[in-house]
Amino acid sequence: MSDLQAEISRRRTFAIISHPDAGKTTLTERLLRAGGAIQLAGNVRAKGERRRTRSDWMSIERERGISVVTSVMTFEYGGCVFNLLDTPGHEDFSEDTYRTLTAVDSAVMVIDAAKGIEDRTRKLFEICRLRDIPILTFINKMDREAQDPFALLDEVSSALALDTAPATWPVGRAATFAGTYDLRERRLRVAEELPQSDPRMVALGEELELVQAALPEFDKESFDAGHLTPVFFGSAMREIGVTDLLDALVSFGPPPRAQETDTRTVHADEQAMTALVFKIQANMDPNHRDRMAFARICSGRLQRGMRLRHVRTEKQFALHTPQFFFARDRQLAEEAFAGDVVGIPNHGTLRIGDTLTDGESLRFTGVPHFAPEILRRVRLDDAMKAKKLRQALHELAEEGVVQLFRPQDGSPAIVGVVGTLQLDVLQARLAAEYGVAIGFEAVPYSLARWIEGEKNAVAGFAASNRSAMADDLDGDPVFLAGSAFMMRRAAEMNTGLSFRDTKQIG
Numbered sequence: 001m002s003d004l005q006a007e008i009s010r011r012r013t014f015a016i017i018s019h020p021d022a023g024k025t026t027l028t029e030r031l032l033r034a035g036g037a038i039q040l041a042g043n044v045r046a047k048g049e050r051r052r053t054r055s056d057w058m059s060i061e062r063e064r065g066i067s068v069v070t071s072v073m074t075f076e077y078g079g080c081v082f083n084l085l086d087t088p089g090h091e092d093f094s095e096d097t098y099r100t101l102t103a104v105d106s107a108v109m110v111i112d113a114a115k116g117i118e119d120r121t122r123k124l125f126e127i128c129r130l131r132d133i134p135i136l137t138f139i140n141k142m143d144r145e146a147q148d149p150f151a152l153l154d155e156v157s158s159a160l161a162l163d164t165a166p167a168t169w170p171v172g173r174a175a176t177f178a179g180t181y182d183l184r185e186r187r188l189r190v191a192e193e194l195p196q197s198d199p200r201m202v203a204l205g206e207e208l209e210l211v212q213a214a215l216p217e218f219d220k221e222s223f224d225a226g227h228l229t230p231v232f233f234g235s236a237m238r239e240i241g242v243t244d245l246l247d248a249l250v251s252f253g254p255p256p257r258a259q260e261t262d263t264r265t266v267h268a269d270e271q272a273m274t275a276l277v278f279k280i281q282a283n284m285d286p287n288h289r290d291r292m293a294f295a296r297i298c299s300g301r302l303q304r305g306m307r308l309r310h311v312r313t314e315k316q317f318a319l320h321t322p323q324f325f326f327a328r329d330r331q332l333a334e335e336a337f338a339g340d341v342v343g344i345p346n347h348g349t350l351r352i353g354d355t356l357t358d359g360e361s362l363r364f365t366g367v368p369h370f371a372p373e374i375l376r377r378v379r380l381d382d383a384m385k386a387k388k389l390r391q392a393l394h395e396l397a398e399e400g401v402v403q404l405f406r407p408q409d410g411s412p413a414i415v416g417v418v419g420t421l422q423l424d425v426l427q428a429r430l431a432a433e434y435g436v437a438i439g440f441e442a443v444p445y446s447l448a449r450w451i452e453g454e455k456n457a458v459a460g461f462a463a464s465n466r467s468a469m470a471d472d473l474d475g476d477p478v479f480l481a482g483s484a485f486m487m488r489r490a491a492e493m494n495t496g497l498s499f500r501d502t503k504q505i506g
């Protein structure tokens with residue numbers, strides 16, 4: 001194996017998905033600590049405790065420092081380099097979440113042992129399933145009253161239609177929860193030695209017989225395909241089961257995968273450097289108006305000082321200050337490898353979905369925009385600020401906070417979101433970062449679809465539906481319909497056109 005291949009094969013890039021309160025923050029902190037990335041419970045903790053209400057969450061997002069630090073965290077453990085990507089913590093589904101999940105090679109699904117599968121876990125899981133991302137399941141809070149492990153395994157498989165195989169088994173329960181038994185390595189991991197006569201050991205012996213008789217064994221191929229999840233039991237708070245999970249990621253967690261582009265499949269361990277921008281964070285430092293583009297390196301080695309090809313604009317991009325993020329600080333990245341995520345400061349040149357290469361012209365596919373489910377017109381209170389609003393909306397739409405639609409009849413901008421919380425975020429950020437106060441007004445449309453088809457046919461349709469036509473951020477035509485019925489009718493009457501609810505970007 002070449003040095004390059006060796007570096008790449010030890011990368012593990014993953015996200016944690018869970019329902020609020022299941023223990024994502026606590027587990028994150030324990031993982032970072034196991035990797036030596038933090039000595040003290042720091043920012044991660046602060047985030048967990050202060051995010052309880054909606055307004056709290058927004059003020060935290062405004063203190064950009066915290067969310068930046070947690071967008072991606074890099075740490076080392078067991079000879080591997082881990083990149084842990086944070087999925088946004090709020091309850092609404094957002095495109096940001098989806099895009100973050102396009103940048104990982106595996107996901108850890110955290111489940112509260114008393115509550116089982118909850119709403120948001122299910123939603124996030126479905127997103128992972130769209131891309132067949134391998135998932136490891138961590139059943140947390142086994143130190144409290146919990147459901148029976150057999151029942152929990154059963155629930156995961158039936159609620160998610162996903163095969164499960166226990167990777168570890170809990171020793172003791174609730175207050176007497178002492179550790180885990182590793183079913184693959186046949187090894188006990190308990191804090192203090194337990195005599196064979198201990199009731200927990202006796203129970204374990206009986207349960208293991210049942211496990212072996214009744215439950216499937218771990219199958220690596222099904223795991224890689226996203227069809228089977230290994231299940232770990234533990235308590236993030238008491239630091240039980242955390243190393244089981246990390247050891248598993250080291251031994252069989254997927255290394256950086258191959259990715260599709262418009263011209264060919266890119267393999268992680270090839271020489272050519274390619275990277276994909278999947279997230280933009282603006283105004284991290286309000287004094288500087290800079291923007292951080294988060295790029296996942298998809299193949300090869302990135303080096304500081306490289307001149308990159310920015311494929312969308314066909315311009316050169318000099319990479320002066322790529323950065324790595326750790327639990328509490330960031331550092332210049334002298335070099336980084338496929339699987340790593342680096343932050344690239346820029347002034348708006350880089351956009352979500354952009355491909356960067358060391359020369360080749362190709363574009364990564366698979367990062368979509370979703371048709372928004374909620375549309376609102378932006379009402380500006382101070383007409384003097386129209387120009388500023390225009391610029392601000394453009395920037396925030398580029399960052400992916402909302403989608404922006406400019407009606408072709410020249411009326412004020414319409415914004416589209418997938419969840420209503422995004423509207424609150426837009427309003428708060430316009431006020432805080434741009435000093436622009438806005439309100440929202442209802443529009444007579446409930447659906448937006450991208451129109452694709454032969455050029456003249458699209459133009460003809462647009463001309464006869466002018467009041468319901470808008471251009472998106474890239475200038476692509478969008479049809480706004482008042483109801484699903486009207487959308488269906490438009491599609492039936494214009495069979496040469498496609499009305500799409502997603503759009504590829506990049």
Ligand code: GDP
Binds near residue numbers: 022
């Ligand atoms: P998040 O919302 O998913 O990030 O959850 P947190 O990590 O903030 O945890 C939610 C609550 O559950 C906090 O009060 C934690 O202290 C608690 N908690 C997390 N893990 C465990 C655990 O393993 N056992 C117990 N008993 N409590 C836990």
